[in-house]
Amino acid sequence: MDALTAALKIASSGLNAQSERLRIVSENMANAQSTGTTPEADPYRRKTISFVSELDRASGGALVEVNSIDRDPSAFPVEFQPGNEAADANGYVKMPNVNVLVEMADMNEANRSYQANLQVIKQARDLISMTIDLMRTQG
Amino acid sequence: MDPVNLFDLASKQSQWLSVRQSAVAGNIANANTPGYVATDVEPFEKVLDRSPMRMSATQSGHLGGITQAAYVAKPQEYTGALMPSKNTVVLENELLKAGEIRRSFELNTAIVKAFHAMMISAVKG
């Protein structure tokens, strides 16, 4: 596999990885207020994603894969909501350990990385085009 | 000293640029991978000095990185502040490199196109 085709493969693995990351961010944001239904039940626990670099046999390039999707082990914050069905005896409800601002920052980073990978794909495709174009001169 | 063949040299540079492009692609794709060290190729002038046909034993595939006719992308030493994740990729630098690669490639193909057309028209008379 020649190097430019390998670059396409690598960049598309990057796109996949960042898409997964955005999916996790959107799950976290959507469930930022999802408490449990009873006082004993835990609320939504924030998901985290980690990547790992894989050496591709065919091309020798450094692909990126999703290593694992884990749960954030940090403690649940509590809010005073006595009317909530999940409120304990003192009226406190355990809330998901999701910080919307952190998720927004993560989303921006994921977008930036996604755009950068997209740029690589466009460029590699253009370089291959340029090479093939060489043959099209008056000859 | 043998005169250098222009098309051969352009071919070698294009191979070198392609390997560099895939190194940049790997760095950008792994910009968020913990422990990943950014790779790059040696400067083109250094590679030209060595005979392209001689592949030393240490340049086998297990070193990682794209190889094409003895151009290898190797992990680079990082002198900046190390992130807690030990990832050494700086996205801005990678995008700068991508721009350089594109310009060099365009110049390379333009030169080859021009001289090819000149050769043909010179011979056609």
Added chain:
Amino acid sequence: MIGSIGSLRLTPAAGSDPASELAPGGAASATGFGSPATFAEALSQAATRTVDTLETAEKMSLQALTGGADTRQVVDAVMDAQQALQTTIAIRDKIVSAWLDVSRMQI
């Protein structure tokens, strides 16, 4: 310098003098072609190189169409073939027109 741009050129025998040019060729060079000592030999070597170049281009193109070969290598091979073919055609045309001129000469 112009000679170092293209891939096909007629190389005269190194150090040959006019008296020995009609003698058969000298030591073999690294490419396996003997150093041509006559113009006819030089032409025939050039023609052989052209055919080799065309065959290489065809082989690389077949690879590109079926399995996938390195793009730049295919392009380089095809361009070399274009140059070599044009050069050979030009030489052939000159030889043919020279022969026709000779055949029209009054005896």
